[in-house]
Amino acid sequence: MRTEPIAPTCYTGIYPGRADQLHLVRRAVARHLAGCAAADDAVLILSEFAANAIVHSASRGQFFTARAELYPDYVWIEAEDLGGPWRRRLSDDRPHGLDVVQALTGPENWGVETTTDGGRVVWARLDLPPGE
Secondary structure (H helix, E strand, O other), X not given: OOOOOOOOEEEEEEEEOOHHHHHHHHHHHHHXXXXXXXXXXXXXXXXXXXXXXHHHXXXXXXXXXXXXXXXXXXXXXXXXXXXXXXXXXXXXXXXXXXXXXXXXXXXXXEEEEEOOOOOEEEEEEXXXXXXX
């Protein structure tokens, strides 16, 4: 029986704020989480976060950071962008990207935080089945 905590494995990538970078984010995170039960969901969620950073933040044309951390009992994923105005979308009775994120994580396992320099971090936690 292991008595000491297992250190997480971490991936961090900094990408230009362009749409042609999304496939690189997906590929890198999929490779980092290969074999993990939540890998597909994590890739989908981080892809949504990265797309939002490119389209809806000051990171467009600049840069954003993508992170994925694999812990023994959960996966933590986040995208950090340069911030900017947060525009609420009008409801059209169709699910959109962050609705999909909430459906995969639950309402308490994702969120948005503002950094001290005005940037934004959007994060999500995906719990793993026991023994993963």
